[in-house]
Amino acid sequence: MVEGELPASTDVHVIARFIQTVQNGMSILARDGASRTELEDVAEVAMLGWEARTGD
Template identity: 75%
Template sequence: MEGAREALPLTASGGCPAIDRQDRAGDLARGRAGEEGDRRRDGDQLRAARAVTLERLRTRLNEAVAAGELTPSVDVHALARFVQTVQNGMSILARDGASSEELREVAEVAMLSWDARTGR
């Protein structure tokens, strides 16, 4: 199993969708103009998708704690929210035309925060 840090969706090895598809809008950052019911339904779908993403991140980080990759004192929920927030922001940047290089730089800075928070 690869380490939690390497598996993050902010790194090239973690399969960062924003870097992989910098020329296309990320699904979670894209909205659709339409009637009020469409917007409400879309909003509900986006919230549900974000909840699934958060749970997957929390599950992976809890596995990392159990495996000794991360210290038990790490706030798994906060760390998962951090990763999710950066990933969502990178998706918006990709939609707006940021280059792969710019997205990699954002990911590198985010990983410095990861390292500082996890002590790794």
């Protein structure tokens, strides 16, 4: 596996749904007035989920 590639066992549909869900939720938060810091905090936690799923 080349650095930056996802492992072959990665379920890309689950990853895509995860990203879509986070993006939609952050969009709603932003619309409702969340601060940049609040949105960055959400992104940071979401990346923990990404790392746990992909090993990156």
